[in-house]
Amino acid sequence: MRESDCNPVENDGLRQQALAWLRLLTGGSASSADLAALNRWREVSPEHNRAFAEAALLWEVLGDAAVAALESDPALASTRPAPMGRRAFLLGGGALAASLAGLAVVRPPSGLWPSFSELKADYRTRRGEQRRIEMAGKTSVELNTQTSIDFSPTAAGATAIELISGEAVVAVDGASSEIVVLAGAGRAEVRRGSFNIRKDGRAVCVTCIAGEVDVRSFPGGVSLHGGQQVSYDESGLDPIVATDPEVVAAWQQGLLVFREAPLARLIDEVNRYRPGKIVLLDSRLAQRRVVATFRLDRIDDAVTFVRQVMNVPARFLPGGIVLLG
Numbered sequence: 001m002r003e004s005d006c007n008p009v010e011n012d013g014l015r016q017q018a019l020a021w022l023r024l025l026t027g028g029s030a031s032s033a034d035l036a037a038l039n040r041w042r043e044v045s046p047e048h049n050r051a052f053a054e055a056a057l058l059w060e061v062l063g064d065a066a067v068a069a070l071e072s073d074p075a076l077a078s079t080r081p082a083p084m085g086r087r088a089f090l091l092g093g094g095a096l097a098a099s100l101a102g103l104a105v106v107r108p109p110s111g112l113w114p115s116f117s118e119l120k121a122d123y124r125t126r127r128g129e130q131r132r133i134e135m136a137g138k139t140s141v142e143l144n145t146q147t148s149i150d151f152s153p154t155a156a157g158a159t160a161i162e163l164i165s166g167e168a169v170v171a172v173d174g175a176s177s178e179i180v181v182l183a184g185a186g187r188a189e190v191r192r193g194s195f196n197i198r199k200d201g202r203a204v205c206v207t208c209i210a211g212e213v214d215v216r217s218f219p220g221g222v223s224l225h226g227g228q229q230v231s232y233d234e235s236g237l238d239p240i241v242a243t244d245p246e247v248v249a250a251w252q253q254g255l256l257v258f259r260e261a262p263l264a265r266l267i268d269e270v271n272r273y274r275p276g277k278i279v280l281l282d283s284r285l286a287q288r289r290v291v292a293t294f295r296l297d298r299i300d301d302a303v304t305f306v307r308q309v310m311n312v313p314a315r316f317l318p319g320g321i322v323l324l325g
Contacts, residue, residue, distance in 0.1 A: 018055035124148040138173040167198040185234045186217030205231045209245040256294045263288045276320015
């Protein structure tokens with residue numbers, strides 16, 4: 001038996017602190033300094049790191065229901081992450097450096113909280129938030145929910161935008177130089193036109209809305225015109241497919257549009273905008289087709305649609321958790 005197993009009081013205290021850290025990170029107001037402080041806390045001992053890993057697994061399953069549980073329990077609600085002393089920081093300096101390089105910089109599991117690079121981004125939107133950025137030369141970038149980008153000039157004088165995570169529409173109308181969007185293992189370049197680009201983990205999807213956009217990913221590249229779409233990852237480019245750009249970029253109009261989309265995709269999309277979490281319990285329902293349009297400012301209409309129109313049983317739990325099936 002591990003020594004830590006013999007001290008349930010100490011273990012319970014670590015669990016409470018780990019949950020408090022997760023409450024901070026998933027609350028939308030965490031900073032890069034908070035993430036660095038978390039990594040220092042995790043490096044105090046293997047027990048600290050284990051407590052956080054277990055809490056993160058719980059959070060992934062329950063989502064915002066964990067927040068509701070914290071707020072309903074006075075003992076947990078009053079818990080706050082304890083600051084680390086200077087001595088502990090110095091003793092853990094080497095491990096901290098490795099932690100920040102290998103853990104804090106990469107995307108957390110299942111996107112439970114923003115990664116270090118997302119928190120350091122020039123622009124970042126939270127769940128359900130959208131933002132438009134006007135640039136010089138009749139160029140604009142519109143960010144969808146949970147999106148992070150950085151700006152930087154290139155050697156050739158073009159404007160480079162790194163899409164760290166999320167989704168954006170880039171529109172260029174007669175700019176003096178091209179716009180380059182770096183995302184994952186490739187890039188999209190445009191001088192006149194507009195396109196939607198989305199990055200989910202390592203997968204990137206580019207949809208040309210108007211004009212022409214060049215997409216490059218090792219070892220080749222393609223040129224897209226209006227209504228064409230291509231995806232890529234580290235393995236290279238997929239074939240070009242035809243798509244409806246108005247459906248892809250409907251979020252700009254405050255809409256989610258589904259045309260013969262699987263139910264699993266509807267749930268994934270709604271979860272990007274809606275507080276809490278929708279969980280599909282019956283995997284046999286995942287491929288049922290959906291034809292529907294929902295307003296983002298009334299996103300819970302999607303849950304009502306699945307219950308009433310698709311006749312899927314639903315259970316509602318605290319914290320915005322909905323169990324379907």
